[in-house]
Amino acid sequence: AxxxxxxxxxxxxxxxxxxxxxxxxxxxxxxxxxxxxxxxxxxxxxxxxxxxxxxxxxxxxxxxxxxxxxxxxxxxxxxxDLLDEDDKQDSxxxxxxxxxxxxxxxxxxxxxxxxxxxxxxxxxxxRGEPLGSKPEFCHVKWRDESADWKIFDPRDNTEVTFHALLEDVSRYWGLDQTAMTLVDHKKCIWPLDAYVWDELSASPTDKMTVEVVRNPRIKALGTLELEYTVDESTLPIAVQRRLNRERRAAQLARHTKESLRRERQRERNALFSEFVKYLAMMSLYFSVLLLRRNVR
Known part of the structure; x- marks a missing residue:
């Protein structure tokens, strides 16, 4: 077999x-x-x-x-009685x-x-300590793991902020600090510049527990476009003139290079015609002077 x-x-x-x-x-x-x-x-x-x-x-x-x-x-x-000199040996x-x-x-x-x-x-x-002078600890959760951190020590009056706590927690679990944040039991984000003991002790829930989560993604909102028309006839005269000037300036700004070249050519032609007229008038003036000079 x-x-x-x-x-x-x-x-x-x-x-x-x-x-x-x-x-x-x-x-x-x-x-x-x-x-x-x-x-x-x-x-x-x-x-x-x-x-x-x-x-x-x-x-x-x-x-x-x-x-x-x-x-x-x-x-x-x-x-x-007190011992005298003879009785000192019996002391x-x-x-x-x-x-x-x-x-x-x-x-x-x-x-x-x-x-x-x-x-x-x-x-x-x-030791010079009151009966209630014991360090305060905070329970921090990350997924299925958890640990306790000291957040307040009355013996040396040291207290940590949420930013310092996030640094220690990220270093402990090997997380990226910039991508993480601390939230409460309602998933509300704690401010990083606040002190942990002050905020948690003032909370009505009496739960010294925070949770480490990743920063929420912020969705970008699309651009909002509005179309509306204004009856310019109801506007003051000064406002209407200002709108007309702005409208003409916008039209000039939309001119292409070709239209600007034609405009410059038109200006040069006008200047050349004026120059020709000026030469003709000066020639006529000097000819009249010379003719009147020969008259007796």
């Missing part, structure tokens, strides 16, 4: 391989950007926690010195008793520090 024929899968074409590689490269770039943002945020949080811990260590050190001083003063007060007794309870004090302070560090209100107060 013969076996079933083997099914051969056609190898992907060069164009399909190139598209697959470009898609994987875009995903890798997107992941790198996301991880970079997360790393920056973690570095900022780590730096803030280090500053908080240093501040708490300073507070603990100061409190420890104050408690030691109070313990020493209490011990001296129990003795009744080590108070220090020795403090050393005996130092471990208990350190344990109590560590417990108090842990309790305070777990208190979010206390930590934010140490």
């Amino acid at each position: 013969t076996g079933a024929p083997a099914v051969t899968t056609p190898a992907p074409s060069y164009e399909e391989q190139r598209k697959q590689l470009e898609f994987e490269l875009a995903n890798a770039k997107r992941n790198v950007i996301l991880h970079t943002k997360e790393l920056v945020e973690q570095q900022k949080s780590s730096k803030q926690m280090d500053e908080t811990l240093q501040h708490l260590q300073y507070i603990v050190s100061a409190q420890s010195q104050e408690v030691a001083q109070q313990k020493l003063d209490l011990h001296v007060h129990d003795k009744g 080590t007794i108070a220090l020795t008793s403090y050393r005996e309870v130092s471990k208990e004090l350190q344990g109590a302070f560590r417990k108090a520090v842990d309790i305070k560090l777990n208190d979010a209100a206390f930590v934010q107060k140490l």
Whole structure:
């Protein structure tokens, strides 16, 4: 018995391989950007926690010195009087008793520090931030994908415009910024010079979401031609004269080169006839003068 024929899968074409590689490269770039943002945020949080811990260590050190001083003063007060020159050698007794309870004090302070560090209100107060001072983010959609962008940070009072947001979004998804725009849920275009947080927070929908779409195509309107007639007899005389002058000027402007050549030839002929008449008259004048000169 013969076996079933083997099914051969056609190898992907060069164009399909190139598209697959470009898609994987875009995903890798997107992941790198996301991880970079997360790393920056973690570095900022780590730096803030280090500053908080240093501040708490300073507070603990100061409190420890104050408690030691109070313990020493209490011990001296129990003795009744201040130590004189002979009793100064017994002052080590108070220090020795403090050393005996130092471990208990350190344990109590560590417990108090842990309790305070777990208190979010206390930590934010140490950092100098109000309880509501958290960054605001905007949800941006592009086709089937979406991402969140920080649009307002009350800690440094920075706010971005729609133009800056469009630049980041176009760079993130590899789009042409000049061919894209941002719209709301009603497909209305947002002005690029406006601030995102101001506009979205004032919106009655309470949706911090915008969508990236391509610029709409603007259809060119055809030329509108109107034909109408004006009864010039009802116009003032001055207006009628001005219209006649404009009409004659338009007729002269429509003359062809041939008509202009004929007009120049007519002017030359008229000038030549005038010149001939002038010569005839001058000849007659001088002949009359000569004839009258010979008369006696």
